[in-house]
Amino acid sequence: MAQLLFRDALNQAMSEEMERDSRVYLVGEEVAQYDGAYKVSQGMLARFGEKRVIDTPIAELGFVAVAVGSALGGLRPIIEVMTYNFAILSLDAIINTAAKAHQMTAGQLSCPIVLRGATGAGGALAAQHSQSLESQYTHIPGLICLSPSTPADAKGLLKSAIRDPNPVIFFEHEALYSAKGEVPDGEHLVPIGKGDIKREGSDVTIIAWSRQMKQLIEQADAWSEELGLDIELVDPRTLRPLDMELILASVKKTGRVVIVEEGFQFNHVGAEIAYRIQRDGFDLLDAPVERVTSIDVPMPYSPALEKLVLPNADRIKAAIRAVCYK
Amino acid sequence: MAQLLFRDALNQAMSEEMERDSRVYLVGEEVAQYDGAYKVSQGMLARFGEKRVIDTPIAELGFVAVAVGSALGGLRPIIEVMTYNFAILSLDAIINTAAKAHQMTAGQLSCPIVLRGATGAGGALAAQHSQSLESQYTHIPGLICLSPSTPADAKGLLKSAIRDPNPVIFFEHEALYSAKGEVPDGEHLVPIGKGDIKREGSDVTIIAWSRQMKQLIEQADAWSEELGLDIELVDPRTLRPLDMELILASVKKTGRVVIVEEGFQFNHVGAEIAYRIQRDGFDLLDAPVERVTSIDVPMPYSPALEKLVLPNADRIKAAIRAVCYK
Amino acid sequence: MKQTSQLGAHAHNFPRGRAAELPKETLLKMYRDMVEQRRFEEATGRAYGLGKIMGFCHLYIGQEAISVGAAAALRPSDVMMSAYRIHAQAMARGVPPQAIMDELFGKATGCVQGLGGSMHIFDIAKGFWGGWGLVGQQVPTAAGVAFAQKYQSTSNITMVFFGDGAVHQGAIHETFNLASVWGLPIVFVVENNQYGMGTALSRVSSLEPLHEMADAYKIRHYEFNGMDLLESYDAFADAVDYAREHSRPVYLEAHCSRFRGHSMSDPGKYRTKDQLEEEKAHDPIPGFAAFLVDCGVTTHEALEAIDETAKAGMKLILERAEAAPWPDPELISKYVLVSP
């Protein structure tokens, strides 16, 4: 197994799939000559040429919609949005075209795009550049939504996404690009729709993904010891469709659930997971499901405030204690 | 009390507030010369003139963003979007400007807009014109979201919205415009953030709003009798911020909850309500919270299919039975 | 507002006269196509009035010279894409009228099995790619199809229609720039019928004439009389050849007029009766009929017979649509995701 940066794992996934399938191309702002705003596409212009690695003007609705159209026309675009904050401008193309084209044409067309780019709070980027807007996509039937927490999952899920015949929305936490992790050698695919137990434990289930899961992986041993509670970490990896089987199996074991997510809280993904757990696992629960989210405000710039707004150790540990009545 | 159509109640609310405050104006596609695509602004051009009732080109991002800017500049626009399906194009102005301007300027600016227009499935309008995209707005801190079910609430809430110093998103179900109801004479305001018990009952709480609530009001007596269960109908009216006090008081009484909403189910408003009920009312619940939503697909055109996709009597009654273990 | 009396008097900078080379059979077929479209839309209007067709429904009556001229200029392997006023455009492209009417009735035998309705007609095999409901949405989407055509080294092109109401949507401007920079083989067509719903173009637009905005994007552009079938064919034939040969966009402005309201629910109070009558004086069908007779291509009687056949055909189509089966409930979830 090789140690890879998250960004390089993504680069490998795209490059391998572009070798494999000539219909796959990469398009977005700064992806070609600049090697990507976050250097995810480093070297890809040199390797695949201008036809398949394409810089766009800053016109998020236009270039995303054109790429969506190209998928209807038989190609398999990987569309990089610099961040999902900007992709708000592209939503019409995703919600009203990509997600609906297969159904609206009764199967005559399909829309195999991968929309991918940075999400989350990258560090003192303030109100407009720190959002986690996953729920704008998970809400929409016709879309598949992925959010990896490790380089291995990033590579394996992105390869699966590129091969999938449906529109896939792929979230990369801005603060993960430089994270390192082991990635299996050779062909490595992670199936869409399958979650992963990142740490086995018996007392309390923590459900999280993306950067929050990475931080939990780093803390779980220490916290388990400190709290005297054996923490199980469940990473859904796919946000839509949810792997409820895996989640409920963990709840069955622990009876206690904390959901940690970075976005605004009101009807974000955690609310959906919590709803389903209480509906399908009502008798398995020994305590109400708790969640820890960002405080529900536009992100302040000052680092002194940002760290209070994001989910942090104090708030997560308090939630663990609460569900364990400790 | 006068009997008014829902659309006329909205018209009265706007007209009264425009009489009261010269900063208030109405802008949108077809609102002036055509009297509104759904005739909500009938007669307002004639009454208030071209300066204050303004037709726009079809350019949802542009005209909404300009109106948002005018609110920063001291005006109080009422912005009619023909439907919220089209307002997807305006989201950047709402999420990144309107919702954040007050916080980003540390209070130096505020953004008193009312964005209002049609939502929901109006009847065989197919995949792109039948969406209930409330969660795109309820998710965002800095916004207030209202969704009335009766002409009286429509008038009272819209007047409160126009007077509110914050950005307010106001949802009008397309199938409600021609609904009739009593509206109190004289000055009639409904407070933001306060729900309403539309029917008192003791056995089961049904939470719903907008068109779904209207249909429940019409059916509740018959169903209570048929099922031998006394139904309580709770209408939050304000979707953000939620009146959890009222909701939990009802749950305390009944111990059983069904949420009925028309939109796609995944992380819609009902998920948030359910999450909060189980967290804050865990010990009050005798059964898991159930929800009835539209089937999670892009809406088919054929009336034969549409009626199966929308929440219907069979599915709602089954959910009531389920939470009552009947 | 552009006076309809100007409909016949535009500057042209495209080669004229190619229509004159069309064989007699083609001219007659084009006439028949216009008549069938007209009769189809009239039948649609009646069925809507009877509650057989639901939802939003927009008739194309008055604009038939555009759909027919365009279709005649395209190859079967080219792509045509449009908005929601599309029954006639789909017919022009060869989609069977029965499949369209069944779709309007919401039946399983419709061209999209009842999932789409009036606004969402698709028949990919025939090169008709819908059928999109958000004003402007189809424009970048179509540019994407043109992108794929170029990427795959086909010699096909894409033609996309939109209305005068759509020209202010930012997406269209973003697309013009991309199409120019990337050299996409696409023909943009604005059908300028002077109204977006009830709003006269001049009340909300500073773009006049519309097609000149293409100058900024270095895109070839011109206007033509969309009420004149021969001029329409000439304009499209030139644009299609240019886009194919140079792999470059073209922007055409078709001046035209819709004789009915915006949709079935629009009483059309924003036009006076006189104004409407004036517009109807430019009806493309009698105009072309007169031409065919004048040139000795055919006789009045033969044209009458075409009309009678079309009318009878529509009666049958309505009966069959009525008798067709409703879709199976399983359809609801069948095409949400592509099955693996």
Added chain:
Amino acid sequence: MKQTSQLGAHAHNFPRGRAAELPKETLLKMYRDMVEQRRFEEATGRAYGLGKIMGFCHLYIGQEAISVGAAAALRPSDVMMSAYRIHAQAMARGVPPQAIMDELFGKATGCVQGLGGSMHIFDIAKGFWGGWGLVGQQVPTAAGVAFAQKYQSTSNITMVFFGDGAVHQGAIHETFNLASVWGLPIVFVVENNQYGMGTALSRVSSLEPLHEMADAYKIRHYEFNGMDLLESYDAFADAVDYAREHSRPVYLEAHCSRFRGHSMSDPGKYRTKDQLEEEKAHDPIPGFAAFLVDCGVTTHEALEAIDETAKAGMKLILERAEAAPWPDPELISKYVLVSP
């Protein structure tokens, strides 16, 4: 790509020479403003390198003739709005540099109390309205402010800045149309520094020259050398007067050059060293200094003294920013909604 050697050679269709009427004190103040902006940005760069400033941070070095020329043409009651490369623009408008630096440090004494940072500088009392992070977002927003100015019958105008990278955003096109149709008193200014991040304009644009796109919208437009303070002032003075007098939009293209990377994290590999040197030869500050000395307005020594004072001032500003208090945690939720 536009060669920088062309920076001094543009067609002009605005009246020249108004700068010549400016009093000596004003000319000196304008020089001082440019120098202070330059020194402020250099100080900002150093503080960023030391980790005192976080997040994204974009320096204005090279473009000072634009901010200063613009501000000199505006009235205090006018509104100036911009994107995220704004420290210098805010200073030009009179926002105290200390309040800006404190904001960059994330301190409670910043102009938005630490909530905004580098990209989101606001001081409404001074007529500086930010400070917006989505490319193009400020343009329709500013048009809305102009709408309010007109609605309220003020004689104020709004001036809004955006970059060459923003000109393809659909929102800007939608806004141009609205501003023209509604007759809004607004000056649109594109600062064409030839790059949007690492992308040279010509690689992604068919708009050349940029300002000519305004033709389609019937908006007055012209270009000027944004590296020349006097030309800049002339251009802005004319535009501001025109917008105010006629309640009409104007579109200005300012040709310019940024001497640093896009943001602090951009190594700027897309420009050769030679190219950058060539651009720096047009530095507006020494150019204006030479003019002032040549005309006998002042001496080299006096200008040196201005620079020394500015440098010393920045040292103090950094020290104070360092010492300023962090915001109170209560600020987090204080301004999410307007308190009743």
